[in-house]
Amino acid sequence: MPEVDPAQLSSEGLDTLLGVRTVRASADEVVLEYDIDHRHRQPYGIVHGGMHCLVVESACSIGAGFFARQSGKSVVGVENHTSFIRAVRSGRVTVTATPITRGRRSQVWEATSRDSAGVTLSTGRVRLLCLDADAELAGETVGQRG
């Protein structure tokens, strides 16, 4: 699978704001990472559950988007289910996404966040619908991501 220049991805918006970097990305696997700081925590001082959901969403969407573009389509996430496995306060988090199914109508991807020792912190699954490139989404034509 062709890989994209990571600099092209996540160049704006929520991922960038939160310091989430794309290590590598293809239609077969996506790896993101971030270093925990004050931006990612909830009031208890641990990483916010929403942060775990967010990186699951980003990683799965990037991978599914790569696959969809191979046939001129795009994707939109519709369901995100994330399980929080282990609370964490600091360190580097690596998020790895792989496909469970990549169909014509929809895809399911799974992403797992691990700390630098490889311990699972959270894991989630995202269902994405495949859209024609000219499909409308929130009043505008869906463009090509990245």
Place this chain on the structure above:
Amino acid sequence: MPEVDPAQLSSEGLDTLLGVRTVRASADEVVLEYDIDHRHRQPYGIVHGGMHCLVVESACSIGAGFFARQSGKSVVGVENHTSFIRAVRSGRVTVTATPITRGRRSQVWEATSRDSAGVTLSTGRVRLLCLDADAELAGETVGQRG
């Protein structure tokens, strides 16, 4: 149910960074809001699915925390399942969370994001475990949120 001074909540961390404000909060209902800007979008220009998950997580956790503190306990979210209903690019989003069950061992809350016309954008559910106030979480004692 006693309400807390909203200024005490969300005073740091991810919610603050993303401009998520607590409109009101009690053990029976939590209302958050934010105005969509560049911080909340993914590369297509619509609100990031992870943002929808994040406000579900925040709203449900705040409400469940209120209830738990009434008996000297705290909570930790373990599962977040969020459905994306309608893509959105701008405007004010209001997030309302209410309890489905509030037991001794665990709670389930539901939160729905709506636009200023009341149209549902996303909706999710969070399961939270109830912890004794002196329970350990990521190597430290769980404190009282807020």
Place this chain on the structure above:
Amino acid sequence: MPEVDPAQLSSEGLDTLLGVRTVRASADEVVLEYDIDHRHRQPYGIVHGGMHCLVVESACSIGAGFFARQSGKSVVGVENHTSFIRAVRSGRVTVTATPITRGRRSQVWEATSRDSAGVTLSTGRVRLLCLDADAELAGETVGQRG
């Protein structure tokens, strides 16, 4: 919304085997019911979690199917997320499903099981894809349900 003769639904297969009856069904609401007996329990003697998931799936699918047929389409469930709220050993269970969104591409329905006193036992959500009537599913053309 036109209602269908309940006798036409659930006339075979898993729902019938488990004694799940269709009380009423339309594109706006579906109500099923069953009386708990030995068929529905797991080894602890409480209703099997899978039974709770199953009636969520049935109720949501029936309602979504009604809506889809109005435009000559059919549906197939893709995600089922069910939360177990209260264990139960006996009595009548009523399952009510209502739509969260009914789009051209997909639908989300929610179903809740309650005991005869109206206490919530479980609640879940199902995402369904809308298919053209001539779409292929497991090697055969999708027919019209019911």
Place this chain on the structure above:
Amino acid sequence: MPEVDPAQLSSEGLDTLLGVRTVRASADEVVLEYDIDHRHRQPYGIVHGGMHCLVVESACSIGAGFFARQSGKSVVGVENHTSFIRAVRSGRVTVTATPITRGRRSQVWEATSRDSAGVTLSTGRVRLLCLDADAELAGETVGQRG
């Protein structure tokens, strides 16, 4: 991990009714199987989504129960999230469950159903709470499963 006599498990209730057999079971892995027949289908003639949820629930609960009993505890499932990957009409289905986390307070297990060619049909995750053996559930003391 010690294995149990499969004949002791699933000796009654929903799994037995549906012909779900325990191939092997321990605190580390559970394998179930069933041969698709009229009992498992919904009106389209494919395996009912609820059937996929049900075997996920059974397989994960059996495994988590084994682990919990090692420390004199039992478990109760609280969330089941199942993704349907590929529709199927006939053949043998093998369901394999493995743990994602096995803590003192809760466990998360994952189970995947595959056809005889190893193709994934569905996959789901279950969160289970760990209970003391004398905890009350639906008005009775929780016994030891199996």
